[in-house]
Amino acid sequence: MANGNGLIHPLWVRVTHWVNALAVIVLAMSGWRIYDASPFLGFTIPGHLTLGGWLGGAIQWHFAAMWLLMANGMVCLTSNIVSQRLFHKFCPLSLRSLFADVVAAFKGKLSHADLSHYNAVQRAAYLFVMLDSVVLVLSGLVLWKSVQFPLLRELLGGYETARRVHFFAMAGLVTFAGIHLVMVALVPRTLLAMLRGR
Amino acid sequence: MMIKKPSQQFATNGEELIKNALKDLGHHIEQPTRRAFLQRSLSLGGLSLLSGCAVVDEESVENALMKVSRFNDKVQAWLFDPNRLAPTYPESMITRPFPFNAYYGEDEIREVAEESYRLEVSGMVADKRTWTLAELRAMPQMAQVTRHICVEGWSAIGKWGGVSFADFLRRVGADTSAKYVGFKCADDYYTSIDMPTALHPQTLLTLTYDDQPLPPRYGFPMKLRMPTKLGYKNPKYIQAIFVTNTYPGGYWEDQGYNWFGGS
Numbered sequence: 001m002a003n004g005n006g007l008i009h010p011l012w013v014r015v016t017h018w019v020n021a022l023a024v025i026v027l028a029m030s031g032w033r034i035y036d037a038s039p040f041l042g043f044t045i046p047g048h049l050t051l052g053g054w055l056g057g058a059i060q061w062h063f064a065a066m067w068l069l070m071a072n073g074m075v076c077l078t079s080n081i082v083s084q085r086l087f088h089k090f091c092p093l094s095l096r097s098l099f100a101d102v103v104a105a106f107k108g109k110l111s112h113a114d115l116s117h118y119n120a121v122q123r124a125a126y127l128f129v130m131l132d133s134v135v136l137v138l139s140g141l142v143l144w145k146s147v148q149f150p151l152l153r154e155l156l157g158g159y160e161t162a163r164r165v166h167f168f169a170m171a172g173l174v175t176f177a178g179i180h181l182v183m184v185a186l187v188p189r190t191l192l193a194m195l196r197g198r
Numbered sequence: 199m200m201i202k203k204p205s206q207q208f209a210t211n212g213e214e215l216i217k218n219a220l221k222d223l224g225h226h227i228e229q230p231t232r233r234a235f236l237q238r239s240l241s242l243g244g245l246s247l248l249s250g251c252a253v254v255d256e257e258s259v260e261n262a263l264m265k266v267s268r269f270n271d272k273v274q275a276w277l278f279d280p281n282r283l284a285p286t287y288p289e290s291m292i293t294r295p296f297p298f299n300a301y302y303g304e305d306e307i308r309e310v311a312e313e314s315y316r317l318e319v320s321g322m323v324a325d326k327r328t329w330t331l332a333e334l335r336a337m338p339q340m341a342q343v344t345r346h347i348c349v350e351g352w353s354a355i356g357k358w359g360g361v362s363f364a365d366f367l368r369r370v371g372a373d374t375s376a377k378y379v380g381f382k383c384a385d386d387y388y389t390s391i392d393m394p395t396a397l398h399p400q401t402l403l404t405l406t407y408d409d410q411p412l413p414p415r416y417g418f419p420m421k422l423r424m425p426t427k428l429g430y431k432n433p434k435y436i437q438a439i440f441v442t443n444t445y446p447g448g449y450w451e452d453q454g455y456n457w458f459g460g461s
Contacts, residue, residue, distance in 0.1 A: 034351065035351070038348070038350040040352075055349065056450070056453055056454035057454060059349070059454075060264070060267055060454060063267070063456070064262075064266040064267075145274075145277060145461060147282060147284045147461050148282060148460070150282070159353055163351060
């Protein structure tokens, strides 16, 4: 439900959303260039989609945007917990409601009349991307500091496994972002809400 | 609008003056490489991100990224635990063949002659004499099987043996309160490391690979092996070692790779 001011997204949500979007774009594009230096899946990502120009430049972008993501993520998470938005917006989520809403979505009957209310598909998608981001950050820490974080390294199956985990978590995030953008295109009011707050 | 103050206005003594002059000189010498790096780093993708933002020019972006990289050096030095060991592996897990890696191709591998080889030791050390390979082999030897992680992302497990670098530094009376240990190599490679990593128990001045004398492709006569650092920080074909407080940089580091390069 929208609060008293008619605000759908408070200012901190909008600011952290766009800062996060910037950090993720830089991290993904520079990360693709880093992947291209030693592609382990038999394909490379076209150079014009990548950031940094060469491996050293890409690493500099990646490890600069890392701090932006971390600082912004902490603000976002703390605000979500303190304001209890995390629990109000994304919980509860039951399999039954998720199933019902997925069916409704395919029938084109899922309503977006109230942008302040997330349906079960949205809740699942946002919870997925939150958990996926945690996996991305943790596997990234292992790649950066595999010797200094031994527990994390072993939890993620060692350095080489962590590389794969990091890549597939990125793929999950990029897939989310793609669907997210399609949904925004279908319901453009959501973009205005994320810019103006209402 | 910000007015940049000259940062080196007052040199307090002669040493400082020389240091500053060298720093200035280094800056100028560095320019061609820096330009190349600049073009490479921003020619693709980078500018589209900044379009519409005319105030931000390429050079200031590059400088900002370099500053973050220097900050990341500090964070890594802080995270580095001198007692934390890199994992070791059974010999059955050694990657065969272990990949060759350098800034040039395999057809350009340098062959160093053992008879005329002398390791030079200089800088902040008590004993500046040169070393023969026989003398290094006479020191206590140790070996370990560790994972080499390349900055490109790939990794490979190998077995290196040789002299504990901490033992060697103590033997030559190195000032272990100095900031850096630098290396100059027969293949014109150069790099430098922080003193805490130099003194790490797994940092080896290696003379063997897989129990055989280090072959030319892996850096004969000697390679510094640090399982706590990325591959490009591990110099091969070492000819000279020096201890210093003046930042020595490195072949890749001067082009933009992170200096600490720790893992």
